[in-house]
Amino acid sequence: MHRVSEVEVQQDLLQANRELAGRNRRLLEEKGVVAVEVSGAIGSGKSTLIELAVKELGLSTAAIAGDVVAALDAARFSKLGIPVVPLNTGRECHLDAHLVAHALEQLPLEQLDMVFIENVGNLVCPADFELGAHTRVVVVSVTEGDDIVAKHPGIFRRAQLAVINKIDLSGFVGADPEKMARDARRLNPGLEVIKLSAKTGENLSRWYRFLRRVAELKPTSSGR
């Protein structure tokens, strides 16, 4: 009995979150802004990939930086001269649509093309909580071991792009990025997979190309 009610509460929570996520998406679309959610474990390279994209794309960008306590990533993004909102989740291991709605209130949406939302470093919790982003990217690195993808099916099933980062280190850690890519595609046949190194720049152009394609989806950009 106790267990049933817990499940019901969780389902209500997820449903409420989904409705709020839909509201976030509609607001972004009204303003002609595309949102890109970036999830993945701590240290997989999420912030680095966002920083590189902000510098490369030549779009008007902003960032929402989720973290359990500190605002270190927000400080990194601020250095790029873009609007940034730090979001601390306290003990929660993921952002939710309510937190993101408040962050969006603090951004100059009229002036933006793209908002990056860096989720809290975790491969499990963020999977179920939609934020309203138009595309969901999950970043893993070879240093996490080449079974990391297979161990976290949920987040790969819900993503549009998987980035397998730090391929410059594959040889040192004995991980096979091809296996990681295969696992990701097996979990989600529609998933785009890019193996790259944010450090050496190998295949980074594919990351930028993906984002340019996402930016072109902007619903109301023609009038701006």
Ligand SMILES: Nc1nc2c(ncn2[C@@H]2O[C@H](COP(=O)(O)OP(=O)(O)O)[C@@H](O)[C@H]2O)c(=O)[nH]1
């Ligand atoms: N060798 C190597 N290091 C990387 C690469 N990408 C990121 N890093 C390093 O990994 C560490 C964590 O990166 P960060 O972007 O902060 O990860 P986040 O926690 O996912 O945001 C930093 O020291 C980066 O310089 C890569 O492709 N190769």
Ligand SMILES: [Mg+2]
């Ligand atoms: Mg980070």
